Amino acid sequence: MIESTQAAYAYPLLIKHLLHTPLAHAPDQEIVYRGDTRLTYRTMSERIARLAHGLGRHGAKMGSAVAVMDWDSHRYLECYFAVPMMGAVLQTVNVRLSPAEIAYTINHAGAQILLVHTDFLPVVEAIRDQLETVCAFIRIDDEGSEAVAHSIPFADDYETMLAASAPVYDFPDFDENTRATTFYTTGTTGLPKGVYFSHRQLVLHTITGMAALASPVSGQRFHRGDVYMPITPMFHVHAWGMPYIATVLGVKQVYPGRYLPDRLVGLVRDEGVTFSHCVGTILHMLLDCPEAKTVDLSKWKVVIGGGALPHGLARAALDRGIDIFAGYGMSETGPLLTLAQLKPGSETLDADEQVRLRCKTGLPLPLVDLRIADEEGADVAHDGKASGEVIVRAPWLTQGYLKNPEASDQLWEGGHLHTQDIANIDGQGYLQIVDRMKDVIKSGGEWVSSLAIESLISLHPGVSEAAVIGISDAKWGERPVALVVLKPDFALTVSEDDIRNHVLAFSTTGQISKYAVPQVVKIVERLEKTSVGKLNKKRLREQFA
Incomplete structure (x- = not known):
């Protein structure tokens, strides 16, 4: 064990520390919402403090759960920081679940405060009597939103609450293993399962994802010159952790609100977006929308996850100049495990071979211990043919399912997280998912x-x-x-x-x-x-x- 000087600062890996760099390097960089609202990192820092004060007035404290139902917005980004920085737990509610499932997840997480956008008032109105733990409702509104009749007793309005709060907050230090976030998997069987992540895990995921995305010689990179826009919902696996990475880098961030194809393509054009991530079906929809026909997409880098990247979609994207490549992870893995980045020298490969590599599941990120195991748990050959289940270890994997010890034991059987994905690894180290166990x-x-x-x-x-x-x-x-x-x-x-x-x-x-x-x-x-x-x-x- 090392010896520590009595006055030495141990520097716990807390989400609040992710804000140091952007405030030092890029305090005046823009954060844009729908092309209408424009903030700076300096302003965002003040709004994070105001949000923490406001939530505190409504009962949020160490260990409280705060649930959010909003579109992708600057407000959601503020919640990504303010809630866990208080020592509370951020629950990102999947607004696409059924009303009954939404009620179940809020109750299961024990959310005491619910921030809800007016677009989701009909859902909350329908389940209000089923919510067992919520003590305070806070309304989120956008200019132009339609008024909806409801009987929800709102304790506050988001912007009013921030305006009435101080722009400085003394966020405390606490154990880096404190739970920061909770959200729910969207399995096709049974009730949604809660996964959870600590401050330490999210900070390590951020640092490692940043390193992996910066490592290629050229292409498939994310760096300080980029403009970031998520097209993966912020309620889903921390939007793949990319908002945290984008914030540390201090890049311009663009949040689109509700996903409307013409708006998304317009933001790429008007705000100069260069880096996004989404599922293949979303990119397919965007490429086919009328607005995309005349927009230059040649500076856009897009990671496809949530399913395989089909060769046909990859070719269509490359034909439009998009630097497309696959990524892989799960709700349980925080999510990043692999990225299909081209190795040095790949620029000499023919177009078909480059497409094949971009569509691979990818190369493991630093610190990811990824194995392909047969039914007896033994490693299979890395010959691109022998297949087995992907099992992993990494410092940011969920340590279990919330309040579900039986499923947690199955997830971590034998000390590795079991993905239930069947895959092979080729001689170059590229992972290729063959199928889900249940789909093969x-x-x-x-x-x-x-x-x-x-x-x-x-x-x-x-x-x-x-x-x-x-x-x-x-x-x-x-x-x-x-x-x-x-x-x-x-x-x-x-x-x-x-x-x-x-x-x-x-x-x-x-x-x-x-x-x-x-x-x-x-x-x-x-x-x-x-x-x-x-x-x-x-x-x-x-x-x-």
Whole structure:
């Protein structure tokens, strides 16, 4: 053990310390909301102090839970800091869950204060009598929001509360292992499960994510010259932790409010956005919106997560000049585990090989101990073929599920966090997720990756989106079924047989097994998604069984 001088400061890893650098380097840098509201880091620091004072007047204290229901905004960013810096716990409420699930998560987290945007008043009005722990409601409003009839006894208004508070707050030191945040997974079975993260974990995730994103020679980078805009909801896994990273770097930040395609593309253009992250379905929607047709996207870097990055989408983005690459993580992992960044020398590779690498699940971040284990827990070969479950250790992984010891034990069986993702690792160290355990298809005695088939289908010029699911088959055990959404211009010219023959061509060249060719292809108008935009394969299996 080292010896400490009596007066030495131990410097706990607390979220408040993330503000030191931007206030020293870039106090006048802009933080923009919807293109209308403009703050600086200096102003934000004062608003964080005012928010802490206001929440304190309404009963927030060490260990209190404060829940937030808002669009992506400067206010949400202020809550990311003020609430945990007080020693309270920030609950980021998934506003896309059902009203019953929202009520369950607020009660389960024990939230005592609820900050709610007026757009969500109908939901809160419907569940108000079910909320068991909330003692104070605080209204969030935007200029132009429509008035909604309600009976919620608001204790305060967000901006009024800040205006009545002092711009300086003495945020205390406390144990860095204090819980800072709680949010709920959006699984397709059972009730949502709460995950939680400490100050130490979030600070380490921030530092490591910053280092990983700064490491490439060129491309797939995030640095002080960037302009950041999230297109992953701030209620979902800390918006992948990127608002904390952006704040430490002191970059210009742009928060779009509600996700409207034309507004998002307009903000990229008007505010000079250069770095974003989202699920593939959102980027696909943005590329297809009318506003995007004339906007220069060649300075935009986009990380795709929450599901595989299909080769077709990657090509479409690269054709527009977007520096696109994949990332991987889970609610339970805070979330960042890997990034599909190109290694030095990759610029000499042909376009197809670069696309393949950008669509890989990626290389582990520093401090991430990632293994591929077989059913006995032994490591499999790193040959790009042998598959097993991804199990991980890192200093920022949730240590369990809130108030759910049985599920926590399963998550951490054997001392590694079990992702339930099936993957392989190639000779260069790139991870490739093959499928979720629950989604992998076994046909004719062979394992078939639904993700691989979806990616091949996405290469057809007429395909907008695709999902591959397994259905029971008396002869083969299971068989893959492809559900395909066509681009409008191809709706009358592309048939189900065309899609099947497109995949069959990859089988005849040996790229995939014949068992992977969907015997059934169904053209559909839309695909079911989860609350965070992922394909809801459980629902699709039920729908098309």
